[in-house]
Structures are given as C-alpha cells and as structure tokens.
Amino acid sequence: MNSNENLLPLLPIKEMVLFPHMQHPLVVGRPRSIAAVENALLSEEKTLIVVTQKDSSIENPQQEELYSIGTRALVRKMERLPNNSIGLSLRGLERVKIKNVDFTEEYLQANFSVVPLPTDESDEIEALHRQVLEQATQLDALMSDRWFGGILPQLLQSVEEPLDHVFLLCSVLNLDVKQQQDILETSSRLQALKLMHEYLNHEILILGMQQDIAKQAAANVTQEQRQYMLRRQLEEIQKELGEKTPEQAEIEILRNKLNEAKLPAPAKKVANKELERLQRLPSAAQDYQLTYAYLELLIELPWKKSTKHKLDLNEARQILDADHFDLEKIKDRIIEHLAIYKLNPKTRGAILCFVGGPGVGKTSLGASIAKALGREFERISLGGLHDEAELRGHRRTYIGAMPGRIIQAIRRRGVNNPLIMLDEVDKLGHDYRGDPAAALMEILDPAQNVNFHDNYLDLDFDLSKVFFVATANTLETIPRPLLDRMEIIRLSGYTEEEKIEIAKRYLVPRQIKDVNLPVEKIGIPDDVLQEVIRHYTREAGVRELERQIAAIVRKTAVEFADGRKEPVTIQLNQLANILGAERFSVEKMRQNLSTGVSIGLAWTEAGGDVLFIESVLIPNGSGLTLTGQLGDVMKESAQAAQSYIWSRADALGIPAEKFNNSGFHIHVPAGAIPKDGPSAGVTIATSLISLITEKRVRNDTAMTGEITLSGLVLPVGGIKEKVLAARRAGLLRIILPKANSKDLDELADEVRQEIEFILVSHLDEVFAAAIDNQ
Amino acid sequence: MSIPGWEPPADIFHSGGKWFVKMELAGIYPDDFSIAHSGNKLLIHGRRKDRIHNKNLLYHSMEIIYSRFERVIELPFVIDGSSLCWVYRDGMLLIKLEQA
Structure with missing residues (x-):
C-alpha cells in the first residue's frame, strides 16, 4: 500500500472503544463526524478510522485529545435518523496507529499504519485464557437478570481466539474508556488476558456485594413483618392474661394523676365519666384525642392551688417606688386598694383600670403590683378581640375547640389567684359573633365570677381569687356597664423633668445593659436628654424616648465593639449625627397674632396639644361658617360664643352694623384632625372678640374652658396634659376655669412656679386677661 | 492479516458425484477474488469494491x-484439486468440484 491509501476519514467516538473483529452499532451526530462517514462511503471499500476521545466532553477534539491507537472499521450499514444524525453498523477490521490527523477538510482524515494484534503464545496464556472463561461463566451466573445474562457463554463459544474473548468481554463489562483502551493497545495477549482477569475479578466482587445488599434489604422487610406479627400476638396474649396495652397504661397514668389532682366534687364526677368513656374508645378514634386533651385540662387546672398571700404594705410601696418614678397619687391609690384587701380578703373591691396615653407605664404598673403581691402575672391583650368565644371558649362539640383565654391563662400560671392584666379594654370589638365586653362583665363582676363558666370546660371555675387589672388609652369606647365595675386610675403624661428623671433612672441603664456594657461606659447628660425629649419625641409617655435612647446607645456601642475602652459622654452637638435631623419643633409661639387668632389647648390620646383658633370677617356675607373637622359639640359651643357676644354687643362696645352686614368664618387647624368637645368655648369667644374689636390676643396666653350662653366659664378635663403642652410650647400664661383649680395640685412644683395661672369664672374676665389693650 | x-451466503448441493457451491457475489470483478482449497476446506476470498460512485454522491x-x-466452506470429503472449476454469471459464482 502506498501512503496515499493510508489516508482515511477519521471518526472520533465518545465513551467506547471499537475493537477489531467486533461489530458495533453507533449513532453519529456531530457535523464533522457525519461528513467523515459520508466521505468514507464514497470510497470503494467503505472503511474509516475509528478512534476514542480521551475526554468525552470535548466537541471538536484536537489530535492530542484523541488516543493514538484506533481501529480501521468497515461501514456495514448506514441509515439517516430523523434528528439529522446517522445510524451506523461498524465492524472493526484491524488495529491501527494514527500518525497524523489532517484538519484541513470539513471532516478529519487520518494518516495511519496498521499495528497487527499480538500473537504470542505460552502455557501461561493458555492457563489465563481458561481462567478468564471460567470467570466469565461465574459472572454470567451473577448477572442472570441482565439482558446478556445466560447468553454470554454462547457468545464466547462463537470465537476461539483469546483476544476476541477479551474484546467481547470488554463490551459486556462496565469498563471505563481508559481500561478498554489499555486492552486495545495491548502489546501481548498475555498482558490483555491479565488485565481482563483483573477487571473480571473486580466486577464479580462488586456484583457479589450488590446481591448481598439486595438480600439484606429483603431480609429487613421480612423482619419488620415478623415484628408486626409478634406484636399482634403479644397483644392477644396480653388480652388473654388480662395485662395492659399501652393505651391502658396511658389511661392508668391519667387515673393516678386525677386522684392526686384534688378536683372539686362536680369536676371529679365529670372527669370520672370521661375517663370511663376513654377506656371504651379505640385509641385511633378522633374522640380519643379530644377526650384525652380535655381530661388533661381538668387535671392541670389549679382548682385549689394558689400562691401564698404576701401583703406587706411597706414592701409593696418599696417595689412600686423602685419600678416607677413619681406617680405618687397613683401609688397611694394602689396601696389603699391593697390595704383594704389586706384587712378583708373577702371584700371584692372594684377592678383597677389604668387609663393613659401609650408609654406612660400602665402595663409595667400591673407587673409591679403582681410583684408586690407575690402573685403570678399574666397579660391578656384584648385589642381587636371581637369574639366572645375567645374569652369564654368554644363548646367541645366544635372541631378544634379550646378553652377561653382566661382559663388558658390560669392553666399556664398553674395557680388560681394570679394577677391577670386585661390590656387595652378600650379596644374590644364586637360583631355578630357576640360581644366580648358582656363576657368580660361576668368575668370581672365579683358577684358572678365565683362561678365562671367556660364553654369548653363546661364546669364552673372560681375566678374570685384572681386579681384583675385593666388598662385603656381612653374611656370613651369602654361600655358603660363595664366601666361601672372598674375603678379608674388616670396616668396623665409626664413633664419634661419627670421624663429626664425616668430616662436617667430606668431607660438609659436598661438600654446600656441590653448591649451588654457596664452602665458607666455611656453617659447621657441632662441637656442631651432634654434635647431628645423636645425635638425627637412628642408623646405623653416615654416609649418613643426609650426608642431614641436605644438608638443613641446602639450607635455608641459600635465604638466599644471596635475596641474602645474609656467611657463616652454624648455631647449635645453630636445628637444630629446620631439621631438625624430634629423630628419635631416645639410649637413656636406665633410671634405676632393677627386679630381674630387665639390660642387654645386640646387634650388628645397622646397627651395635650396647643391649637390656634382663627376667625375672619366676610364682608357682605352672612351667618357663621365653621371648618377644621369640628364635631357637633364644638360647633354648638362656637354658636354659643357668637350668641353671647352679639347679645352683649352694647356692653362690649361693638358697633352693630359690623355683624349685621358680614358673615364670619372660624377655622381650627390642623384641618385634617377631627376635633370635638366643649373646652374650646372660651378660645372661640376670645377669637371673635379680638376680630370684632380689632384688638390682638396676647401671644403668651393659652386658654381652655367651656362657656354658657350667659357667659359663665365651666370646668373641663385633661388640665394636666393641657398645661404640660402649653409649657412645652413656651406659653407661660394660662387662663383656666376657676372650678379646675383643684387640678393644679396634680402639677409638679416647678410647673406651678413657672406658669401664671389665671382662674376665671366669667367670659368677661377671660377677655380682660387675654386681649392686648396696648 | x-x-x-463480511461473509457471502452460499448454497451447497451435489448431483451424481459432482458437488456444487453456489455463492452470491454480486458486483465483484473476476480479478478481485480467488478460490483456494486445502484438504476438505474450500476458501473463497476477495473484495467487493464500489465502482459505481463519484465524488458528488451523498x-x-x-x-x-x-x-x-472471506468464506471457508467445509465439505464432507477431501477435494480433488484438479476437478475444481468455476463460472461467474449474473452476480453468482458457481464452483464445481469432485471428491478426490
């Protein structure tokens, strides 16, 4: 053959090796490979070179990525497959060495020389050959479930040549490309047989293990079945011998607990009945679980268990003082309540209800009382509760029924005399499912709660030993009958000084402890606290203040985390960096009030506020226009103010034509906030007088009070909050109804000293004090 | 070697002491195959070359x-070499031979 004849199309294949003498089907998909096949078919003899890729992930291999030993193969059959690939039937003809690969055409071409297969002979080869055939038979027995199981010996009989046997076995075994290529490249039959012997050994070992594992798995299954059978037999035997099943043991435990639990007679009767029922139920029945849970509740409820009363009034006072700053009046009131309770534990005094803005310490007062009394403390939030069943429980006939919150709380605490705090009673809702407020009445009424009936429990439980405390932000939304059963204790807001004191004593140390630093490491001086209170919070309580302090402490803690050792003191000028720009500016006095503008005081849920009432004259108009989301009561008091002034026009020196020919408009900003109540009466009247007499109202004077048509000034509520708001705004004169003078006692001394109070009983006195006569 | x-299919039959081996060997030029014998074996081998093609085919x-x-045919007797003759017609090879 000349060198030209030794150039044939080259077909690289993946993940298999084509051996000489072996026939193999193959699907070819790569465009270059298809071109190689197509060109091979254009030759007289339809042969090509097949060689295996070293790495099957490569799409277009270079020469060094192909093995150099391959096989010249005859294309015996070719057909086009639907997906543009072609199916081949190849027969390996002879082993070749690839000298050079030509990449210039659209397909690969190989320059090759034939490497004849070895033909060495020896006794060792004969021995190994027999051994390999022996192993193949063994393997075949192990593989009997595979497709070639059973036919391998037949296949092997069809040829005689040892190498052909080796090649044939290669296609049967799970060999990787490298192992197969080693066989193809073998330099002697001995070496090929040795390799095959090794591979077969390994394969037989693996298959043997596989079968062992499969056998073990099968054995496990039968083991489980056996255990099941044995258990069933055991149950039967136990039945026969009168012994206990697990369910019976469970019931036995329940029975023992029940005997120890000291239930009252009616509860005991019900419990025994349920226990009887439980015994008859199969453990898989749904009722079994329900009955079981019910019995557990009966057993766990503290029917007779209570904590020992500890009522040392001095100690109670100390605890209250330690936990809360100031609030003297409130603490006195609590101590009185406790004193009565001490003298006669049977008296069922009213339920305490703390009313005040958010963050004034209502909930923590409750916790302090519990501590003072040595009782367990449990808080139930009633906010948004609108289903009576939440309090009273669902009847057990309902799926997923549970006892009500009260019974749950008592079960959780494990005593029948805890202190239960009913938070946010003013936010109870009610709808078609019933009115929880009505259920609360039964719970809170000392005459009824001895026999509190929970729907789930379906038995009376004595709540009379429970100490109930309620909290609310406002009294307006609490139903009257419920309100009657409670003793109201108001917690009005704190003054700036009080807030600073609270911050120093409680909030700052608490926040510093929270970041796990010694308290003395971060110092927040009074002037900084004052700045935070004034410009970063606006509230009656101290909740937002605590949040801001937490922010300061957090930001400072970063320095300590970075390794700082010496203490830090926060400076006033750092505040803007730490907390950002000021959130609130104190209501600045309007420097020059124009005529018709007066300063009023309002009471809101969050404390007090200052508001300005503006009125203008509308030439050629008529009547009275009121804007600013005013409620009916406020509109009526505006009309009363107008009527009073008009009726006394002469005495006040007002020309009649002024209001005969014009209309009036009164506006109360901020326009989006609803306002109501009679307490702005004097402010509206003052605004109108100022407008008509064209004299300004003093810009340092705020006022509040209800008026009558005859000009009397009647007392109003929320004096403390209003005074604090005025002080915050820098207003130092306040006109108040004389009848409110008793409220001034509640104010701190420094407030009373700082502010000039003008107590009035008639509108004329208001005008005299408020209108600037200069 | x-x-x-591939192995071409063959029919073997005899008549009055004469044996015939008929082989389907279409498309083979007489120069491209050879017949040999040894003992009771008859060896026919050669090449079929595809001469009906050009480079523009697909x-x-x-x-x-x-x-x-290549095809080795074993006969139940030793072959008499001098009796062996063949004829190739219509793509079929017919070999005539006799027992030695």
Whole structure:
C-alpha cells in the first residue's frame, strides 16, 4: 500500500472503544463526524478510522485529545435518523496507529499504519485464557437478570481466539474508556488476558456485594413483618392474661394523676365519666384525642392551688417606688386598694383600670403590683378581640375547640389567684359573633365570677381569687356597664423633668445593659436628654424616648465593639449625627397674632396639644361658617360664643352694623384632625372678640374652658396634659376655669412656679386677661 | 492479516458425484477474488469494491457490504484439486468440484 491509501476519514467516538473483529452499532451526530462517514462511503471499500476521545466532553477534539491507537472499521450499514444524525453498523477490521490527523477538510482524515494484534503464545496464556472463561461463566451466573445474562457463554463459544474473548468481554463489562483502551493497545495477549482477569475479578466482587445488599434489604422487610406479627400476638396474649396495652397504661397514668389532682366534687364526677368513656374508645378514634386533651385540662387546672398571700404594705410601696418614678397619687391609690384587701380578703373591691396615653407605664404598673403581691402575672391583650368565644371558649362539640383565654391563662400560671392584666379594654370589638365586653362583665363582676363558666370546660371555675387589672388609652369606647365595675386610675403624661428623671433612672441603664456594657461606659447628660425629649419625641409617655435612647446607645456601642475602652459622654452637638435631623419643633409661639387668632389647648390620646383658633370677617356675607373637622359639640359651643357676644354687643362696645352686614368664618387647624368637645368655648369667644374689636390676643396666653350662653366659664378635663403642652410650647400664661383649680395640685412644683395661672369664672374676665389693650 | 468485513451466503448441493457451491457475489470483478482449497476446506476470498460512485454522491442509506470478504466452506470429503472449476454469471459464482 502506498501512503496515499493510508489516508482515511477519521471518526472520533465518545465513551467506547471499537475493537477489531467486533461489530458495533453507533449513532453519529456531530457535523464533522457525519461528513467523515459520508466521505468514507464514497470510497470503494467503505472503511474509516475509528478512534476514542480521551475526554468525552470535548466537541471538536484536537489530535492530542484523541488516543493514538484506533481501529480501521468497515461501514456495514448506514441509515439517516430523523434528528439529522446517522445510524451506523461498524465492524472493526484491524488495529491501527494514527500518525497524523489532517484538519484541513470539513471532516478529519487520518494518516495511519496498521499495528497487527499480538500473537504470542505460552502455557501461561493458555492457563489465563481458561481462567478468564471460567470467570466469565461465574459472572454470567451473577448477572442472570441482565439482558446478556445466560447468553454470554454462547457468545464466547462463537470465537476461539483469546483476544476476541477479551474484546467481547470488554463490551459486556462496565469498563471505563481508559481500561478498554489499555486492552486495545495491548502489546501481548498475555498482558490483555491479565488485565481482563483483573477487571473480571473486580466486577464479580462488586456484583457479589450488590446481591448481598439486595438480600439484606429483603431480609429487613421480612423482619419488620415478623415484628408486626409478634406484636399482634403479644397483644392477644396480653388480652388473654388480662395485662395492659399501652393505651391502658396511658389511661392508668391519667387515673393516678386525677386522684392526686384534688378536683372539686362536680369536676371529679365529670372527669370520672370521661375517663370511663376513654377506656371504651379505640385509641385511633378522633374522640380519643379530644377526650384525652380535655381530661388533661381538668387535671392541670389549679382548682385549689394558689400562691401564698404576701401583703406587706411597706414592701409593696418599696417595689412600686423602685419600678416607677413619681406617680405618687397613683401609688397611694394602689396601696389603699391593697390595704383594704389586706384587712378583708373577702371584700371584692372594684377592678383597677389604668387609663393613659401609650408609654406612660400602665402595663409595667400591673407587673409591679403582681410583684408586690407575690402573685403570678399574666397579660391578656384584648385589642381587636371581637369574639366572645375567645374569652369564654368554644363548646367541645366544635372541631378544634379550646378553652377561653382566661382559663388558658390560669392553666399556664398553674395557680388560681394570679394577677391577670386585661390590656387595652378600650379596644374590644364586637360583631355578630357576640360581644366580648358582656363576657368580660361576668368575668370581672365579683358577684358572678365565683362561678365562671367556660364553654369548653363546661364546669364552673372560681375566678374570685384572681386579681384583675385593666388598662385603656381612653374611656370613651369602654361600655358603660363595664366601666361601672372598674375603678379608674388616670396616668396623665409626664413633664419634661419627670421624663429626664425616668430616662436617667430606668431607660438609659436598661438600654446600656441590653448591649451588654457596664452602665458607666455611656453617659447621657441632662441637656442631651432634654434635647431628645423636645425635638425627637412628642408623646405623653416615654416609649418613643426609650426608642431614641436605644438608638443613641446602639450607635455608641459600635465604638466599644471596635475596641474602645474609656467611657463616652454624648455631647449635645453630636445628637444630629446620631439621631438625624430634629423630628419635631416645639410649637413656636406665633410671634405676632393677627386679630381674630387665639390660642387654645386640646387634650388628645397622646397627651395635650396647643391649637390656634382663627376667625375672619366676610364682608357682605352672612351667618357663621365653621371648618377644621369640628364635631357637633364644638360647633354648638362656637354658636354659643357668637350668641353671647352679639347679645352683649352694647356692653362690649361693638358697633352693630359690623355683624349685621358680614358673615364670619372660624377655622381650627390642623384641618385634617377631627376635633370635638366643649373646652374650646372660651378660645372661640376670645377669637371673635379680638376680630370684632380689632384688638390682638396676647401671644403668651393659652386658654381652655367651656362657656354658657350667659357667659359663665365651666370646668373641663385633661388640665394636666393641657398645661404640660402649653409649657412645652413656651406659653407661660394660662387662663383656666376657676372650678379646675383643684387640678393644679396634680402639677409638679416647678410647673406651678413657672406658669401664671389665671382662674376665671366669667367670659368677661377671660377677655380682660387675654386681649392686648396696648 | 485483517479479518474479513463480511461473509457471502452460499448454497451447497451435489448431483451424481459432482458437488456444487453456489455463492452470491454480486458486483465483484473476476480479478478481485480467488478460490483456494486445502484438504476438505474450500476458501473463497476477495473484495467487493464500489465502482459505481463519484465524488458528488451523498448516501442516504447503505446496506450493501463492501470491502474484503472471506468464506471457508467445509465439505464432507477431501477435494480433488484438479476437478475444481468455476463460472461467474449474473452476480453468482458457481464452483464445481469432485471428491478426490
């Protein structure tokens, strides 16, 4: 053959090796490979070179990525497959060495020389050959479930040549490309047989293990079945011998607990009945679980268990003082309540209800009382509760029924005399499912709660030993009958000084402890606290203040985390960096009030506020226009103010034509906030007088009070909050109804000293004090 | 020596002491095959070359096997070499032979 004849199309294949003498089907998909096949078919003899890729992930291999030993193969059959690939039937003809690969055409071409297969002979080869055939038979027995199981010996009989046997076995075994290529490249039959012997050994070992594992798995299954059978037999035997099943043991435990639990007679009767029922139920029945849970509740409820009363009034006072700053009046009131309770534990005094803005310490007062009394403390939030069943429980006939919150709380605490705090009673809702407020009445009424009936429990439980405390932000939304059963204790807001004191004593140390630093490491001086209170919070309580302090402490803690050792003191000028720009500016006095503008005081849920009432004259108009989301009561008091002034026009020196020919408009900003109540009466009247007499109202004077048509000034509520708001705004004169003078006692001394109070009983006195006569 | 790519099918029959081996060997030029004998074995080998093609063809499918073929036929007697003769007609090879 000349060198030209030794150039044939080259077909690289993946993940298999084509051996000489072996026939193999193959699907070819790569465009270059298809071109190689197509060109091979254009030759007289339809042969090509097949060689295996070293790495099957490569799409277009270079020469060094192909093995150099391959096989010249005859294309015996070719057909086009639907997906543009072609199916081949190849027969390996002879082993070749690839000298050079030509990449210039659209397909690969190989320059090759034939490497004849070895033909060495020896006794060792004969021995190994027999051994390999022996192993193949063994393997075949192990593989009997595979497709070639059973036919391998037949296949092997069809040829005689040892190498052909080796090649044939290669296609049967799970060999990787490298192992197969080693066989193809073998330099002697001995070496090929040795390799095959090794591979077969390994394969037989693996298959043997596989079968062992499969056998073990099968054995496990039968083991489980056996255990099941044995258990069933055991149950039967136990039945026969009168012994206990697990369910019976469970019931036995329940029975023992029940005997120890000291239930009252009616509860005991019900419990025994349920226990009887439980015994008859199969453990898989749904009722079994329900009955079981019910019995557990009966057993766990503290029917007779209570904590020992500890009522040392001095100690109670100390605890209250330690936990809360100031609030003297409130603490006195609590101590009185406790004193009565001490003298006669049977008296069922009213339920305490703390009313005040958010963050004034209502909930923590409750916790302090519990501590003072040595009782367990449990808080139930009633906010948004609108289903009576939440309090009273669902009847057990309902799926997923549970006892009500009260019974749950008592079960959780494990005593029948805890202190239960009913938070946010003013936010109870009610709808078609019933009115929880009505259920609360039964719970809170000392005459009824001895026999509190929970729907789930379906038995009376004595709540009379429970100490109930309620909290609310406002009294307006609490139903009257419920309100009657409670003793109201108001917690009005704190003054700036009080807030600073609270911050120093409680909030700052608490926040510093929270970041796990010694308290003395971060110092927040009074002037900084004052700045935070004034410009970063606006509230009656101290909740937002605590949040801001937490922010300061957090930001400072970063320095300590970075390794700082010496203490830090926060400076006033750092505040803007730490907390950002000021959130609130104190209501600045309007420097020059124009005529018709007066300063009023309002009471809101969050404390007090200052508001300005503006009125203008509308030439050629008529009547009275009121804007600013005013409620009916406020509109009526505006009309009363107008009527009073008009009726006394002469005495006040007002020309009649002024209001005969014009209309009036009164506006109360901020326009989006609803306002109501009679307490702005004097402010509206003052605004109108100022407008008509064209004299300004003093810009340092705020006022509040209800008026009558005859000009009397009647007392109003929320004096403390209003005074604090005025002080915050820098207003130092306040006109108040004389009848409110008793409220001034509640104010701190420094407030009373700082502010000039003008107590009035008639509108004329208001005008005299408020209108600037200069 | 490479192994054959295919084995042509053959019929064997005899009549009055004469034996015939008929082989389907279409598309083979007389120069491209040879017949040999040894003892009771008859060896026919050669090549089928695809001469009906040019470089512009594109195969759609292929079933005819080309390249080297070889067939060893064992007869129940020792062959008399001098009696052996053959005729190739219509793609069929007919070999006549006699017992030695």
